[in-house]
Amino acid sequence: MERIDISLSVNGTTYERSVEPRRLLSDFLRDDLRLTGTHVGCEHGVCGACTVLLDGDSVRSCLTFAVQCDGASIRTVEGLGEIGALDPLQESFRKHHALQCGFCTPGMLMTAVDLLAKYPLSTDDEIREGLSGNLCRCTGYVNIVSAVREAAAARGNDKA
């Protein structure tokens, strides 16, 4: 099958690659760019582990073809922070022990980034509803909700 040339920005770096049309964005990030922070769980848009930001909006990278991202700007968990310089949201996840095995964490974090940008998140119900598209199978959700709650409150303080 004919490959297609695409150019896109991931975490501020521009990549030019030639991809098969059927290449999912999730596989493109992991296998072609070796950015393995984005995890692949269900591959049909249910688990949320593969969530990344596409032009600022959270999307399922397993439900997006890489060819559809030609010219786009992607942000993955690698673009959020790094060891020694974590994003406040990541710090909050660490503080609240909002992860155990870590498989769902990249998707939780990138979903939370978009939720924090778009919603007031003034109640736990709103946080839970926002995170309802991301599945965690080990910690339960209480600590994750706590971490996002603190990040939402800190964001409010920043704005004030």
Next chain:
Amino acid sequence: MKPPAFEYVVAETVEEATARLAEYGDDARPIAGGQSLVPMMNFRLVSPAVLIDIRKIAPPDTIEEADGHVRIGALTRHRALETSPLIADRFPVVTAAMKHVAHLAIRNRGTIGGSLCHADPAAELPAIAVLLDARISVARQGGERTIEARDFFEGALWTAVGDDEIVTRIDLPLLPPGAGWGFHEFARRHGDFGLAGAAATVTKSAGRATEVRIALLGVGETPVRAHAAEALLTGSDFGPDAVAAAAVAVRDGIDPTDDLHASADYRRHLAGVLAERALADAWGRAGNGAS
């Protein structure tokens, strides 16, 4: 799983997209947000030979009012509909329904045209289209036609859109002034497809209902209007007996099926309960004596 291989072309105009569809016939599928199509491809339930990417057909998110209706471009994303001040003002029932559509990441990407064409009988937007008597415009090479929502949905995942056609826009005729609305859906988890759902609008004058609409999702092959219940309530004072009789008519008028998630009897019961709640909300929100 991984999707099967396909050929990929980008169409930047409606004309280009319809020319490509005419060329490839039913081997091709248009793709916009891909939030229904890509899961089906990943499961290998569908294997189009060609995907025609229509995402660049401008403008993407268009929601505007003109001549007694609100016109929504087919490439408008669910998120744009959810957050549109115009929609919140003219069709708050749509704003309420959008909050039940999957999750933020899906709403960020999925389009209105895509949801209508996917035609899942449990999806919110098709039921809303049927509730609001939407008119759906489709284009094919050298022509365009408009399909009434009641004629659009022909079966589960099956619409009146031909293999050589794409949806270009949806027009929602404005409701009468003072119309009240209600939307209730029951899902096992937030964001899942509803086991059943009901949407209603009510217009009243001098304490009596002058127009009543009820649409149901998840209870059959397509979204349906509960015409018998609408007729029972039109002209009534929405007293308990009238509403109870309407709920019976809702239950009697549908033919849901059993599946893994719920029995047909449970769905029928649920549809009646949700319709009663949606009707109560709509009656409560309706302005009296609207002119």
